[in-house]
């Protein structure tokens with residue numbers, strides 16, 4: 001089957017959005033269990049990413065840049081870094097990771113991700 005670059009790019013944008021928004025909502029002071037959950041999530045995200053070539057490359061990126069899941073800041077900074085590694089390989093411009101702060105808003109209308117009572 002022919003490659004469809006439009007669909008591949010759309011999937012990429014959706015996936016990055018979900019990943020970065022997940023980081024922006026990750027606890028500032030996670031429990032060990034929460035840190036482990038994020039680490040597992042990232043590793044399965046990389047393994048099961050639907051574009052096979054992308055998954056293969058991204059798993060190599062992960063081997064070089066192990067996921068940082070000790071806090072929201074380290075997780076968001078890590079995701080920004082690995083996205084930039086992919087940007088570089090695809091010859092796209094790099095994102096300034098200092099501006100990641102309020103860029104990814106989930107629109108959930110709650111503060112701590114625990115939902116309304």
Ligand code: FAD
Nearest residue numbers: 009012013015016053054057058079080081083084086095
């Ligand atoms: P995207 O890279 O999709 O970024 C979307 C938006 O995120 C940008 O417009 C910007 O606002 C913001 N952004 C950009 N950089 C960062 C950053 N560092 N941190 C936070 N936010 C940022 N495509 C391929 O063709 N080949 C591949 O091998 C490949 N591998 C991929 C691997 C993974 C894990 C993922 C999720 C996607 C992969 N893609 C790959 C898709 C590719 O990365 C892009 O998503 C796609 O090309 C669309 O690019 P875009 O220019 O719209 O911006």
